Structure formats: C-alpha cells, structure tokens
Amino acid sequence: MSDKKNIFERFGESQVWKSIFRSGVPRTRRQRMMSVLNSVFLHLHPVRLPRHAVKLKFTWCMGGLTFFLFLVLTISGILLMFYYRPTAEYAYTDIIDLREQVPLGIMREIHRWGAHAMVITTWLHMFRVFMTGSYKPPREFNWSIGVLLLVLTLLLSFTGYLLPWDQLAMWAITVGGNMARATPFVGHEGPGAALLSIGDINFINMGADAKFALLGGRFVGEAALLRFYVLHCIGLPFVVMILMAVHFWRVRKDGGISGPT
Amino acid sequence: MPAEAEKPMQEKKVSKQAKASVGEGTIKEKVQRRSFISWLAVAWVAFAAATGGFLTMILRIFFPNVLFEPPQSFKIGPPEEYEIGLVDIRWQAKFGTWIIRDSEGIYALSTVCTHLGCTPNWLENESKFKCPCHGSGFRKSGINFEGPAPRPLERYKIVMADDGQILIDKSKKFQYEKGQWSDPEAFLVV
Numbered sequence: 350m351s352d353k354k355n356i357f358e359r360f361g362e363s364q365v366w367k368s369i370f371r372s373g374v375p376r377t378r379r380q381r382m383m384s385v386l387n388s389v390f391l392h393l394h395p396v397r398l399p400r401h402a403v404k405l406k407f408t409w410c411m412g413g414l415t416f417f418l419f420l421v422l423t424i425s426g427i428l429l430m431f432y433y434r435p436t437a438e439y440a441y442t443d444i445i446d447l448r449e450q451v452p453l454g455i456m457r458e459i460h461r462w463g464a465h466a467m468v469i470t471t472w473l474h475m476f477r478v479f480m481t482g483s484y485k486p487p488r489e490f491n492w493s494i495g496v497l498l499l500v501l502t503l504l505l506s507f508t509g510y511l512l513p514w515d516q517l518a519m520w521a522i523t524v525g526g527n528m529a530r531a532t533p534f535v536g537h538e539g540p541g542a543a544l545l546s547i548g549d550i551n552f553i554n555m556g557a558d559a560k561f562a563l564l565g566g567r568f569v570g571e572a573a574l575l576r577f578y579v580l581h582c583i584g585l586p587f588v589v590m591i592l593m594a595v596h597f598w599r600v601r602k603d604g605g606i607s608g609p610t
Numbered sequence: 611m612p613a614e615a616e617k618p619m620q621e622k623k624v625s626k627q628a629k630a631s632v633g634e635g636t637i638k639e640k641v642q643r644r645s646f647i648s649w650l651a652v653a654w655v656a657f658a659a660a661t662g663g664f665l666t667m668i669l670r671i672f673f674p675n676v677l678f679e680p681p682q683s684f685k686i687g688p689p690e691e692y693e694i695g696l697v698d699i700r701w702q703a704k705f706g707t708w709i710i711r712d713s714e715g716i717y718a719l720s721t722v723c724t725h726l727g728c729t730p731n732w733l734e735n736e737s738k739f740k741c742p743c744h745g746s747g748f749r750k751s752g753i754n755f756e757g758p759a760p761r762p763l764e765r766y767k768i769v770m771a772d773d774g775q776i777l778i779d780k781s782k783k784f785q786y787e788k789g790q791w792s793d794p795e796a797f798l799v800v
Contacts, residue, residue, distance in 0.1 A: 520743060526727070527727040555781065562672040562673060566678075572674065
C-alpha cells in the first residue's frame with residue numbers, strides 16, 4: 350500500500366507535468382531559484398526577496414495593488430467590449446443596457462470604480478516611492494518609466510471618459526480638446542502656431558493641429574468617439590503593458606525593492 | 611589540448627588557399643576595412659532616414675481627408691427671414707452659429723464659449739447668453755460681462771451670396787479684442 354504511488358505523485362512524474370514545470374517541486378535552494386527563472390511570469394521578479402520587501406508598512410503594496418487593478422480593469426473591460434458599440438447611435442444606450450439588461454450589470458461599475466481606484470493607487474505608489482527616496486540612483490530610470498505609466502494611466506481615464514457618450518463626457522472631452530488646441534506650436538490657437546506659416550498659409554490651422562488629430566474632426570463627434578475607443582481599448586493598454594514589463598524587470602535589475610536604510 | 615590548437619590552424623590554411631584561388635588581380639579591388647565601415651555608416655543613416663520618414667508618414671493617418679461634419683461654409687436663406695432685434699438659434703445645433711439682426715444689419719456669432727468651449731444658452735428674458743458649464747455670460751453683441759470667460763464670443767464671416775442668400779464662412783473668424791469686428795465681412799449691412 351505504501352509503495353503504491355497516489356494520483357498526484359504519478360501526475361507529478363508524468364511527461365506533461367515535467368514539460369511544464371521543469372525544475373520539479375522546489376525543495377532545495379537551487380530548485381526554488383530555477384522555478385522562478387523558468388517561468389515567464391515569475392522571471393520578471395527577483396528570485397529572493399529581502400525580509401523588509403514584504404513589509405506592508407514600508408511599501409503599502411501600492412505598486413502591487415495598481416497592477417492588480419490593471420488586471421481587474423483589463424478583464425472587466427474585455428467583458429464590456431462584448432456589448433458596447435462605439436457609435437453615436439448606440440454608445441449611450443449600450444452603457445444603459447450594460448447596467449440594466451446585461452447579466453452581471455455590476456461589471457460596468459467595477460470597471461468605473463476600478464479606474465478611479467487605479468488613479469489613486471498610482472499616485473499613492475508614487476508618493477511612497479518619493480517619500481522613501483526610492484527614485485534615487487540606481488532607480489532613476491525606473492522612476493522615469495513610472496512617470497510615463499502615470500501619464501498613461503491618466504490618459505486611459507481621459508479616453509474612457511468619453512465612451513458613455515453623455516453630456517458630461519461630451520463637454521469634458523470638448524474642454525480637453527480645447528487644451529490641445531492651445532498647445533504651443535502644435536495647437537492652432539497656441540503660442541507660436543502663427544510662426545509656422547508661409548505667407549497666408551498656416552500649417553497649423555483648425556483642420557491640422559493637435560486638437561484635430563486628437564478628435565479626428567473639428568469638434569467632439571463620432572470620429573472622436575471611435576478614436577478614443579481604439580486608444581482606450583488597444584492603443585494605450587498596448588504601450589502600458591510594454592512599459593509595465595520593463596518597470597517590473599527593472600525593479601529586479603536595480604537591486605530589488607528598496608528597503609529602509 | 612594540442613589537438614584543439616591545431617584545428618584553427620588548419621582552417622586558416624584552407625582560407626588562405628581559398629583567397630589564392632580568387633586570383634591576384636581582384637585582391638586590390640576588394641573592399642577595405644575603412645571603406646567598409648564608412649559604407650556601413652552610410653547604409654545605417656539611409657536606413658534610419660527611411661524608417662524615420664515612414665514613421666512620420668504614419669502620423670498622417672491621424673488627419674482624415676474626409677470629415678462627416680457639417681460644412682464650414684453654408685447658406686442660411688435671405689435676410690428677410692431674420693427678424694430685427696431677435697437672436698435666431700435655428701442654426702445652433704447644426705452649424706454652431708447664432709444669427710442676430712439689429713437695426714443696422716446681421717452678424718453671425720460663434721456658439722463656442724471663450725472660456726472652455728461649451729455652448730451657452732440664449733436666455734430671452736434676461737437678454738443674455740449664459741454658459742451652463744461655468745456660468746459665463748455674454749450680451750447679445752457677444753461681449754462677455756460675467757463669469758470666467760476671458761474675451762467676447764467670436765463672429766464669423768458673413769457675406770451676401772450671388773443668389774440673394776446669406777453666406778456664413780466659419781473658417782474666417784473675427785475677434786473683438788483684436789479690433790476685427792469693424793471688418794466689412796464681420797457684419798452684413800441690410
């Protein structure tokens with residue numbers, strides 16, 4: 350009875366299991382290291398952590414919470430995409446339907462509140478990194494990546510803002526578009542835009558400036574809705590995921606999570 | 611160890627033989643190290659320029675050639691359709707323009723609030739344009755008098771077309787603070 354292997358032991362020795370988990374059950378120090386290095390998901394992280402790195406008092410787990418919220422938003426966002434149509438005719442009513450008619454109507458609220466929470470945790474993570482001096486060398490490059498990720502988080506919120514297609518959305522993006530209009534040199538009402546002209550021809554004009562490129566038109570219309578939808582669902586998350594991979598990898602390469610000194 | 615050391619020697623011999631077989635006449639015309647590196651630099655610059663140019667061309671995709679928007683210039687019918695002393699809001703939704711006729715003539719006001727770009731409402735009882743976003747107020751002339759708006763509403767080019775209709779051109783605008791409202795195209799004398 351005792352020499353007979355149970356089903357778990359037999360499965361653990363099967364080719365299927367061994368082909369996936371090559372280093373076996375991590376019992377020795379070397380095996381523990383190999384199990385991290387051999388996993389594409391784990392290898393971004395350090396093999397070993399200093400004791401202080403898991404202290405909630407020091408890190409607040411804010412970076413981890415931000416990443417968790419990003420995953421929540423990605424999954425809930427994909428589910429919302431099955432019902433939402435980014436057209437002037439359907440966008441607003443599809444949002445209502447997502448709440449009233451679609452099963453698990455709370456999914457839209459999860460996406461919305463998750464987005465609010467992610468902005469807050471991103472700021473708090475940044476605040477913690479600043480207050481613990483973790484932006485100092487050798488981590489200054491990763492701080493810059495983090496600043497880019499903060500900007501992208503805010504842009505994700507901004508582009509998601511238009512999608513409900515209600516009055517708040519329309520006018521919020523109108524205001525945002527007008528800020529682009531007033532950008533120096535690339536906005537047609539910004540300072541320096543008049544310099545980029547030959548004679549009567551303005552290269553930066555109402556039909557060719559930052560606002561026009563952002564909205565795909567002269568005002569917030571269906572072109573802007575589609576543009577923001579694509580940026581919100583594909584364009585910005587694509588960049589965010591690449592930068593996040595670099596961000597996590599650099600935490601390991603820059604000597605792991607900074608500790609109290 | 612000696613066996614391993616011999617191996618590269620043998621390869622060298624082979625390569626020397628191969629060189630010899632090419633013929634002495636072609637050796638001089640062979641690409642030298644210096645010129646190879648400079649040609650490589652030229653190639654890299656050309657490659658970078660081509661890639662950069664291509665990426666710049668991709669930016670062009672963000673500027674559509676065809677817009678599904680109302681045209682920038684449009685005809686709004688003969689002057690007789692507009693009553694003296696009234697603010698006409700019939701083109702507000704479609705063209706973003708108010709047509710106002712006073713005792714002297716007609717002018718076309720932009721419906722874009724000069725604060726942050728919302729659309730104010732015309733309040734007939736109070737005889738003012740009131741922006742719902744942040745409370746900016748404008749007189750019938752377009753002059754701002756309350757709220758955060760920093761300057762008066764803009765006026766559009768307004769002229770008479772050949773067929774007796776009023777023609778509005780939104781691509782040309784006139785700003786009060788630049789003294790442009792006295793321009794003959796900013797005001798249609800009827």
